[in-house]
Amino acid sequence: EPEVTQTPSHQVTQMGQEVILRCVPISNHLYFYWYRQILGQKVEFLVSFYNNEISEKSEIFDDQFSVERPDGSNFTLKIRSTKLEDSAMYFCASSEFRGREKLFFGSGTQLSVL
Amino acid sequence: AQTVTQSQPEMSVQEAETVTLSCTYDTSENNYYLFWYKQPPSRQMILVIRQEAYKQQNATENRFSVNFQKAAKSFSLKISDSQLGDTAMYFCAFMKTSGTYKYIFGTGTRLKVLA
Numbered sequence: 001e002p003e004v005t006q007t008p009s010h011q012v013t014q015m016g017q018e019v020i021l022r023c024v025p026i027s028n029h030l031y032f033y034w035y036r037q038i039l040g041q042k043v044e045f046l047v048s049f050y051n052n053e054i055s056e057k058s059e060i061f062d063d064q065f066s067v068e069r070p071d072g073s074n075f076t077l078k079i080r081s082t083k084l085e086d087s088a089m090y091f092c093a094s095s096e097f098r099g100r101e102k103l104f105f106g107s108g109t110q111l112s113v114l
Numbered sequence: 115a116q117t118v119t120q121s122q123p124e125m126s127v128q129e130a131e132t133v134t135l136s137c138t139y140d141t142s143e144n145n146y147y148l149f150w151y152k153q154p155p156s157r158q159m160i161l162v163i164r165q166e167a168y169k170q171q172n173a174t175e176n177r178f179s180v181n182f183q184k185a186a187k188s189f190s191l192k193i194s195d196s197q198l199g200d201t202a203m204y205f206c207a208f209m210k211t212s213g214t215y216k217y218i219f220g221t222g223t224r225l226k227v228l229a
Contacts, residue, residue: 031215033216035217037157041221042205042219042220042221042222043159043205043207043217043219044219045216045217045218048214048215048216055214055215056214056216058216089157091159093159095215100215101147101164101209101211101215102161102164103161103217105158105159105160106158107156107157107158108157108158108159110157
């Protein structure tokens, strides 16, 4: 069964550093998302992306965050200057054009900001 | 704005027994989707079951079934014949069918299945 893959599974960085989290969505999917989960809390929406532009973003997704689909397969989340409170599990997800309600999640990247 | 509430932070059940996890939501929308996701210790998000609001029939997937009460805005998950592998965090989620395709998650219920 096709799946969403995320790399790396764990990322440790120093506060103020830039990080890029990578995702390879399912190949025929057209909608892409990033969610995050701070340890012990609920999963929160960050951003959705379609047709090479952001469709929607939450208030969490401020100017420090950006997303990009640099080629036909990868979907990245960049945090320009990480803060301690950015420490969380970041999930990438994708969905088809038809059946957008069904999200396929990756296994997540655990980001630790020291 | 939509909200999803899971009022049971933790639950436990004996192996082979049945357990019901509750979820309520608030929305003014008439058409939407509801989901239950399982998050085992690996923290991957796994879809358990999905319900379309326009369908009156409750969704079922093997040992998992829902009790969807649209008027009461209630969406509970029943797990029958509980297995040790069902031990996980369970999240209820809501999605509108128009304008946005983001999920709104509840705070989760930690389920422990006891041997």
